[in-house]
């Protein structure tokens with residue numbers, strides 16, 4: 776029998792990654808940030824490589840600081856439209872869910888299509904969102920120290936473009952459906968939002 780899965784989807788900058796990581800720690804579950812896989816594929820320019828030879832550990836071995844740039848964000852969203860790339864990354868994510876590791880009681884995955892495509896039978900489906908202005912402000916505050924040139928407007932525009940692209944692509948778009956529990960982080964801190972998500976999960980105690 777497969778171990779329990781918590782699927783967390785939502786747009787960029789909503790806080791879903793932080794919430795997912797902290798929730799996984801709290802539950803003793805393995806955590807997979809699926810956006811990192813798309814970023815890694817964008818970074819290594821898979822064009823001239825055989826996609827099917829890639830493993831999760833290859834993709835996770837690239838330093839995160841190389842992947843969390845604005846350029847790679849845009850490129851990841853672009854290559855995420857391609858069916859052959861989605862197919863191989865979906866397969867890798869399903870393998871992770873099937874085998875999250877000896878010491879893990881289950882897994883938490885965050886992305887755009889986890890509950891809709893990757894693991895439609897997930898035990899918990901959480902959709903984390905926030906108003907675009909708030910997401911852009913959070914991103915700006917996080918990046919401005921390392922990159923004093925960056926402006927709020929630039930970040931706002933790039934998040935808006937990525938939202939549009941991720942929500943309107945033909946395959947596995949980011950879409951809110953009725954079976955998600957909606958967590959809006961616009962007016963709450965990430966810690967407060969984490970508590971809300973944890974309450975949803977702990978209340979159910981994986982009884983499904």
Ligand code: DC
Pocket residue numbers: 787788809810811813814848851852855885886887888889937941
């Ligand atoms: O979560 P993130 O911002 O790191 O993701 C980067 C891009 O990867 C995102 O704009 C769209 C793509 N992505 C996806 O299509 N499906 C996922 N499950 C995760 C990310």
